[in-house]
Amino acid sequence: MNGLLNVSSNPHTRSKVTSSSLMFTVIVSLLPAAGYGVFKFGLNALLLIGVTVFSAVMAELLFDLITRRKITIGDFSAMVTGLLLALNLPPAAPWWIGVVGAFFAIVVVKMLFGGLGQNFMNPALGARCFLVISFASIMTNFSVDGVSEPTPLALLRLGERPDLVEMVKGNTPGTIGETSVIALLIGAAILIIFGVIDLIIPGMYILTFLLCMGFFGGHGFDLYFLAAHFSGGGLLLGAFFMATDYVTRPITKLGQFVYGIILGILTAIFRIIGPSGEGVSFSIIISNLLVPLIDKATAPRFFGKGGTRNE
């Protein structure tokens, strides 16, 4: 034994889970939805996904280079943001929408606030809302091959009954990644099995939302009506992949419980009285802003707080 020994403060062992491995799992879990989007909407969807992911990574790389920070693209978080944003774009959108959105998401929402872990709002959703407001006609045009069709939830609003089976399969108009219930649930299962997320946020979100829709949606607990709302409008994409974003959700379990309930109520309000009848993205970014408050209010009760002397 000649060489010097390594020394460090305890503990001297670490778990195998890393930030990159978690992000990578998220990317894998989004692939079924992305794959279905490409299968259904064709090459333009593939192009959009590619351009958006590439732009997101480039945006982070450029920002790091210009501000002379450590290059952080190796943690895959920019890829996740790009992919999520792409899945939230209409399939017929021009390619530059992806570029503008990705730069907004990475530079404005994430990097300017200090990079990974510091953003107060989900970057992909922040960018989507920015795009919806700035380029409303492009972002609400869900035409496929030039044929414009209303989304299932828009149909539902008009009093029609979209085909539930087609909704579950995903054979309906919508953004690239939101249409297929099956693909999204496969992705959600991947996240849960690999321990990336648990069911607290998505579970409470969906449960509260369905209860609110049942009570105040005007159709009572009509199974068809609730199932359509469950399957459409990006609820699953939002609940499993975006509301669960680590950075912008509460850190304690109790906080996550409360957060899920708030999300459910907000989404129900948007769908019942909002102008577009969807509103998952807006609910999530509004709830993101409430997270510091929720965290403060739900700080855990430390072990032994109730401890008293044994008299």
Added chain:
Amino acid sequence: MAKMTFSGGIHPFDGKDMSKDIPIKEITPKSDLVYPLSQHIGAPAKAIVAKGDRVLAGQRIAEAEGFVSSHIYSAVSGTVKAIEERRVLTGNSVLSIVVENDGQYEAVPAWPVKPLEEMTGEEIIERVKEAGIVGMGGAGFPTHVKLSVKEPSKIDYVIVNGAECEPYLTSDYRKMVEEPENLIAGLKVYLKLFPYSLGIIAIEDNKPDCIKIFKALTKEEPRITVKTLKTKYPQGSERQLIFAVTGRELNSKLLPADVGCVVNNVDTVNSVANAIYRGLPLLRRIVTVTGDCIKNPRNFSVPIGTLYSDLVEEAGGFRKEPVKIISGGPMMGFCMFGLDVPITKTASALLCLSEDDISKAEPSACINCGRCVEACPSRLVPKILSDHAENFNEEEFLCGHGLECVECGCCSFVCPAKRPLTQNIKSMRKILLAKKKR
């Protein structure tokens, strides 16, 4: 029966298989023995021998200074070679007595023993103090102080901590399997001291053979029960253990005795038994020598004062060049700078690893995943405490109950961003606790 546990905690790689099936081997030291005068919590002991004196095995060579302190005994016969500053485990230099081993092992006679039934409480505590016994799980709190509770009748539970939740460590396990009667005899000393208490032997469920042995041996004992704990780190942490077996919660302002509990490590209880029934001072302890670099990992009964390098030799030397050497387990152990330091009363293991997780892990930005919150057995928010510690924000750190941290290391272990959470919180606590004392 439901297994007892607490909320939070982790399941690290346990590595116990390496050493758990090999019997304990008794070591006779060959080289000099080194006795640092401070190897316990409290005032350092005072040397009562001088350079050149001849000492016998079992002879007291340093005396406790005050109540919270402990005597130190020589484990071999020989001459006092020097009383000088010697490097200890932590890298500090501590005044130590160096005994040159003459290889005769000439011993002083054991103290006279009385049957336990005839001993009074004071006599028991006095004998424990005489024997120089301290908490051998790692903290090194003098045992006679722990036993001197104001009202012994208010102690409801005496808990023997047989959890051994630290990965790689098997010393308590071996001792429990090899000499269960001694442990029960030791526990009976405690029960005699605390007349209304129930003795609990708490063992994690990864040691089913141990649980079986003790259940069989204590069948006829109305005041002793065996409790099965869920295997989880840090199940052996005092507060978590008390909560798991009694449901009583303890915070940093309370001592176990305040909630009617006395907790002792397996090796400590065994040493108490040796002092009371055999009239022997604390001369030896069980040390696990293990890790992927050690040729023959196993447990040793080691005279206190033996150098760590002798232990490695006894275990067959190195199979691979170690990169990291830890005294204790991988979660709460202490990294060593070299092997030329002595085994003290609190050293539980020597772990030699050929790979270092820590230097490979590059800390990155916190992603707020909440894993540290889930793992924290003290139910704190380590991520936020660590930030306050980094910014030296004393007020917010105290507000977040940073002093309740038990420094178990769970948060750093689970962190996917590999942030040194425990290290930050620990440093801040050290500063604040020192400030408080002043």
